[in-house]
Each structure stands twice: as C-alpha cells, then as structure tokens.
Amino acid sequence: MSDLIPIIVAKYNYWLYIVLMMIGLYAMIAKNNLIKKLVGMNIFQTSIILFYVSMGCKRGGAGIPIIQHGPDAGHHVIDLANYVNPLPHVLMLTAIVVSVSTFGVAVALAIRIYQRYKTLEEDEILARLRSK
Amino acid sequence: MNDHYPALLIISPLLLAFIVSAMAWIRKGLCYPLAVVGSGLSAWFSVQLFATVLQKGTVDYRLGGWEAPWGIGYHVDTLNGMVLMVVSVLAFINLVATRKTVAAEFPEKEGAFYTLYLLFIVGLVGMTVTGDLFNLYVLLEVASLTSYSLIALGGGRAPLASLNYLYMGTIGGCFYLLGVGYLYIMTGSLNMADVASLLPAIYSSSAVWVAFTFCLVGVGVKMAFFPLHVWLPNAYSFAPSAVGSLIAPLMTKVMVYVMIRLMISVFSIDFTFSILKIGDPMVWLSTLAIVMGATLALAQKNLKRMFCYIIVSEIGYMVGGAWLGNASGMTGAMLHILNDALMTISLFLAAGNIYYRINGLEIAQLQGLFHRMPVTMACFVATGLSIIGVPPTCGFFSKWYLITGALEAGQYGFVGALLFSSLVNVILFFRVIEVSYYGDMQHAHGHGSPSEARAEAPAIMLVPLLILSAGLVVIGIYTGTIVNTVIDPVIPAALAR
Numbered sequence: 001m002s003d004l005i006p007i008i009v010a011k012y013n014y015w016l017y018i019v020l021m022m023i024g025l026y027a028m029i030a031k032n033n034l035i036k037k038l039v040g041m042n043i044f045q046t047s048i049i050l051f052y053v054s055m056g057c058k059r060g061g062a063g064i065p066i067i068q069h070g071p072d073a074g075h076h077v078i079d080l081a082n083y084v085n086p087l088p089h090v091l092m093l094t095a096i097v098v099s100v101s102t103f104g105v106a107v108a109l110a111i112r113i114y115q116r117y118k119t120l121e122e123d124e125i126l127a128r129l130r131s132k
Numbered sequence: 133m134n135d136h137y138p139a140l141l142i143i144s145p146l147l148l149a150f151i152v153s154a155m156a157w158i159r160k161g162l163c164y165p166l167a168v169v170g171s172g173l174s175a176w177f178s179v180q181l182f183a184t185v186l187q188k189g190t191v192d193y194r195l196g197g198w199e200a201p202w203g204i205g206y207h208v209d210t211l212n213g214m215v216l217m218v219v220s221v222l223a224f225i226n227l228v229a230t231r232k233t234v235a236a237e238f239p240e241k242e243g244a245f246y247t248l249y250l251l252f253i254v255g256l257v258g259m260t261v262t263g264d265l266f267n268l269y270v271l272l273e274v275a276s277l278t279s280y281s282l283i284a285l286g287g288g289r290a291p292l293a294s295l296n297y298l299y300m301g302t303i304g305g306c307f308y309l310l311g312v313g314y315l316y317i318m319t320g321s322l323n324m325a326d327v328a329s330l331l332p333a334i335y336s337s338s339a340v341w342v343a344f345t346f347c348l349v350g351v352g353v354k355m356a357f358f359p360l361h362v363w364l365p366n367a368y369s370f371a372p373s374a375v376g377s378l379i380a381p382l383m384t385k386v387m388v389y390v391m392i393r394l395m396i397s398v399f400s401i402d403f404t405f406s407i408l409k410i411g412d413p414m415v416w417l418s419t420l421a422i423v424m425g426a427t428l429a430l431a432q433k434n435l436k437r438m439f440c441y442i443i444v445s446e447i448g449y450m451v452g453g454a455w456l457g458n459a460s461g462m463t464g465a466m467l468h469i470l471n472d473a474l475m476t477i478s479l480f481l482a483a484g485n486i487y488y489r490i491n492g493l494e495i496a497q498l499q500g501l502f503h504r505m506p507v508t509m510a511c512f513v514a515t516g517l518s519i520i521g522v523p524p525t526c527g528f529f530s531k532w533y534l535i536t537g538a539l540e541a542g543q544y545g546f547v548g549a550l551l552f553s554s555l556v557n558v559i560l561f562f563r564v565i566e567v568s569y570y571g572d573m574q575h576a577h578g579h580g581s582p583s584e585a586r587a588e589a590p591a592i593m594l595v596p597l598l599i600l601s602a603g604l605v606v607i608g609i610y611t612g613t614i615v616n617t618v619i620d621p622v623i624p625a626a627l628a629r
Contacts, residue, residue: 025303028299028303034295037299041299041302041303044302044303044306045302045306048306048309048310048313051310051313052313055313055316055317088313088316091266094266094270095269095309098270098273098277098305101277102273102277102298102302105277105280105281105298106295106298108284109280109284109291109294109295109298110295112284112291113291113292113295116291125292129289
C-alpha cells in the first residue's frame with residue numbers, strides 16, 4: 001500500500017480522469033432516466049477533455065506561450081520549460097464543440113421521445129413498447 | 133485545380149450544405165438541385181482523384197500549405213482513393229434514387245434533410261482522405277452527429293433508437309479520442325505518417341498498447357463489431373428508407389477502412405501481429421460475429437431488420453479477414469469493403485422501393501411481389517446471390533480471398549463460419565424469394581387491389597438499382613484487375629512473406 005500512494009500522487013491528474021470517466025460510465029450504464037444517462041455521457045466526455053488539458057501542463061509555473069508577455073517583452077531566449085504545450089488545449093476547443101453539439105442533438109431527441117411516450121424513464125418506455 | 137482535388141472533394145459538399153440550409157428558408161424547390169450539385173461535385177472530384185492516384189501514385193496534399201507534421205496532411209493512396217470513390221459515388225446514386233421517397237416521407241423537412249445529407253458526406257469523405265489522427269476524430273463525429281439526426285427523422289421508435297446509438301457512438305468516439313491522446317503523449321505528433329515513423333522505438337511501451345486498444349474498441353463500437361453491435365439493428369431499421377440506404381452501406385465500411393488504416397499505416401503490421409499478438413482473438417471474435425449475425429438474421433420477420441443482422445455478420449468477414457495476418461485475408465477484407473458497400477446499398481434501395489409501394493417490410497407482406505414489382509425483385513435476387521457468394525457476382529470473389537487467407541493461416545473456425553453464414557444467407561434469401569414468388573396474393577391482400585396489377589417503382593428509383601446490380605456482376609468480372617491495380621500496392625510487404 002505504501003508503494004501505491006507515491007504512484008498515485010505522482011500522476012494524480014491521470015487518476016482523477018479515470019475516476020471521473022468511471023463515474024460517467026456508471027451513470028450511463030446504471031441510470032434509468034435518459035437525461036441522467038446524458039449527464040453521465042457529458043461527465044465521460046469532460047474527463048477526456050481534462051485528460052488532454054492536463055497532459056499539456058508543466059510543473060514549475062509554466063505559462064501560456066505568448067512570447068510578448070514573457071520577461072523582457074519577448075526579448076529573450078525562449079526556454080521551453082516556461083511555456084505549456086498549447087496544442088492539446090487547442091484540440092480540446094474542437095472536442096468541446098463536439099461534446100456540446102452531441103448534447104444538443106441528444107436533448108432534442110429526448111424531447112421527441114418525451115412527446116411520444118410522456119416519460120423519460122427507460123423502463124417505462126420499454127414497458128409501453130412491449131405492451132403494444 | 134488538379135492539385136486541389138483532395139480539398140475540393142470535402143469543401144464542395146460542405147459549402148453547399150450551408151447554402152442548402154439557407155435556401156430552405158428562401159426557395160424550397162432549390163434544395164434538392166443544390167444537394168445534387170454538392171454530392172455530384174464530390175463524386176466527380178473523387179473519380180478524378182482516383183484516376184490521378186492510379187496514374188501517378190500516392191497523392192499527398194498539405195492543407196493550407198503547412199508542412200506535414202505540423203499542418204493537416206491529406207494522404208491518398210489507392211486504397212482510400214477507392215473508398216473515397218465508393219463513398220461519394222454511392223451517396224450520389226442514393227441521392228438520385230431516393231428523391232421520391234424523401235418527398236413522400238418528410239415533405240416539410242427537405243431542407244434539413246439535404247443539409248444533413250451533405251454534411252454526412254463531408255464526414256465520411258473527410259475521414260477517408262485525412263492523414264491526421266485528430267482530424268479523423270472530428271470528421272468521425274461530424275459523420276456520427278449527422279447520422280443520429282438523419283436516423284431520428286424516421287417516425288415511431290426512430291428517436292429512441294437514435295438516442296441509444298448516440299450513447300454508444302459517443303462512447304466509441306471518446307475511446308478513439310483517448311487512444312489518440314495516449315499516442316500524442318508518447319510521440320508528440322498527430323500526423324499518421326509521422327506517428328508511424330516515431331513509434332517503432334517505443335513499441336514495447338505499454339502506453340502504446342493501451343493506445344491501440346482504445347482506438348480499436350472505439351472504432352469497433354462505431355462499426356458495430358459483434359459484442360458492440362447492439363445499437364445497429366434498431367437504428368438502421370427504424371431509419372427512413374432514404375437514410376437507411378445511405379448510412380447502412382457507408383458508415384460501417386468507412387469504419388472498417390479506418391481500422392485497416394490504423395493497423396497498416398499508424399501501428400505497423402509488425403506491431404499489430406508480432407508484438408501485440410491479438411490476431412487470433414480478433415479472428416475468433418469475428419467468427420463469433422459472423423455466426424451470431426447470421427443466426428439472429430434467421431430470427432427476423434422484417435426484411436430491413438434481417439439486412440441489419442446480415443451487416444453485423446459482414447462486418448465480421450472484414451474484421452476477421454484483416455486480422456488473419458496474411459496477404460490474402462487483407463486483400464479479401466479490402467475487396468469486401470467495396471463489394472459489401474455495393475451489396476448493402478442495393479439491398480436497402482430494393483427495400484426502399486418495396487416500402488414505397490406496399491408500405492411495409494414484414495416478410496409475410498411480400499406475397500406476390502414478383503408479379504407486382506418484377507424489376508425490383510430481379511435486382512433483389514441478384515444482390516442476394518452476391519451476398520450468398522455465387523460466381524460471377526463480386527460477393528464470391530471477396531469470400532474466396534477470405535477463405536484462402538483463412539486456410540493459409542490455419543483458422544478453420546473462420547472458414548467454417550464463412551461457409552455457415554453463406555448457407556444461412558441461402559436460407560434467408562430463398563425464404564424471401566419463396567414468399568414473394570409463390571405466395572398467395574389474394575390471401576394476403578383482402579382489400580380488393582387487383583392482384584396481378586404491375587405496381588413497379590418509378591423509373592428514377594429503378595434505374596440506380598439496376599445500375600448497382602449490374603455493377604455487382606461487372607466488379608465480380610473485373611476482380612483480378614481491381615486486386616492487381618488497387619489493392620496489391622497497399623498490402624504491406626510484411627504481410628506478403
């Protein structure tokens with residue numbers, strides 16, 4: 001056990017994203033309400049976004065790579081350790097757009113389902129489908 | 133102009149999608165012609181691009197002029213040239229063939245439908261042409277999001293089926309994204325060729341194995357590989373007929389292409405077969421997929437649902453062939469992408485024609501259909517023969533390559549599954565043919581419609597179906613040429629030994 005703790009602490013950001021991902025996956029599998037499943041799906045997607053964001057970070061006070069705002073207004077030799085890697089963050093802007101639009105489509109579908117079955121509980125919908 | 137085919141291919145349907153959505157407010161009548169222009173341009177550019185690739189070899193296109201590892205590169209060799217052509221040409225044919233069903237099924241939503249249709253083409257074509265791992269994810273989600281909405285256009289249970297597809301599909305997409313994240317951590321690059329050149333030094337790293345597994349599971353969900361297939365039958369069978377014949381043949385085939393691309397171009401053959409050693413389990417899973425797909429297809433009473441389970445077993449053919457680990461199996465898998473896309477679209481278009489006339493697809497309702505719709509049913513029989521694998525239709529040849537590959541690899545279970553599914557397909561199709569040829573017309577339709585009256589689908593729906601059915605035979609006859617010129621150049625040398 002005492003060996004495990006340093007491993008977890010050293011890469012705690014990855015462990016956090018795993019925990020978040022499992023919460024999301026659990027909600028998607030175990031919850032009966034379609035909207036709760038949707039929330040689970042969003043947690044799942046967010047965990048991956050956080051995973052990407054954390055992989056671009058560096059320890060020791062690295063900032064965003066805007067050279068002008070660095071020391072001496074940019075007139076210095078660039079030390080990579082002072083700047084985070086911006087690429088994963090930029091990628092995640094796209095992933096956030098994807099997750100928002102997925103959520104939008106899903107909510108629209110949920111509205112259609114509610115209009116038809118007057119409920120969003122999955123077991124009630126299935127029971128209604130079976131009784132027909 | 134010639135140099136920009138890879139970009140034009142995507143930009144033309146993308147731009148026209150926005151014009152169509154604006155036009156829906158101004159003049160509804162223009163939506164369809166504009167969609168035809170967008171899809172037609174895309175098809176034209178893909179044919180031109182394929183011709184260029186055949187003449188001059190692989191085309192590398194740098195988007196916006198940025199050099200490869202930093203910018204997004206489009207990479208077209210003969211394999212994805214072929215898939216591009218299949219996707220955009222079949223989407224165009226389907227657009228023409230389903231004009232009347234769209235007008236009949238959702239007249240109010242034509243603008244939205246054609247916008248989504250063009251965006252779906254953008255997604256699929258982009259996924260096929262791109263040489264960038266993250267770009268692939270974005271276009272994968274473009275194609276998936278449009279397909280959720282397109283499926284939900286159907287009435288009845290379609291929104292529920294679509295929402296379930298959305299849950300599964302999003303998990304699949306996220307897994308793929310996670311795999312790409314691991315690759316990015318390990319290599320610091322997203323360009324496929326660049327990643328492939330950086331990976332060999334770190335093949336022993338467990339992060340690379342995890343990356344590959346995540347990508348494979350993600351792609352597996354999207355292609356409905358057997359244990360992950362549960363979303364497919366509902367989503368595709370409750371979709372409107374114009375949507376079914378668009379998504380069912382193309383989406384799953386493009387995902388199989390993506391899997392093969394990951395196997396041969398990103399992670400090399402050495403890694404996937406020698407280091408990871410999951411060839412055997414994957415072939416056994418595919419065997420299971422084929423057997424279960426075929427068995428479940430037998431249990432269906434609805435024509436479209438039966439086709440859906442046939443797709444599940446056909447996915448097993450392709451995945452199994454790709455994982456056999458020899459050149460014949462890989463050839464069979466690549467050839468089957470082309471053949472299966474053609475066969476599935478013919479099946480779904482035939483089903484669309486039948487639904488257009490008799491408003492139902494229960495097998496019991498099909499009685500006397502040979503007398504009412506002889507041309508459609510003739511095409512249906514031709515497609516059925518191809519799926520069973522009767523020479524000289526194309527289905528025979530890809531199955532031949534797959535069986536040869538399986539025998540070379542000593543995978544007798546896979547051979548058995550292929551033969552079993554062929555036999556089951558015989559039963560499936562002859563059951564339909566029996567009902568529709570010998571079935572008693574008077575008995576089925578008590579509402580007094582003249583039983584012998586011909587009620588063939590309109591010519592605009594028949595001609596595309598006839599062209600596709602003829603294509604099944606033509607491609608079968610030219611299989612040798614296709615394999616020599618298109619598939620052989622992309623088979624990795626490591627497989628041939």
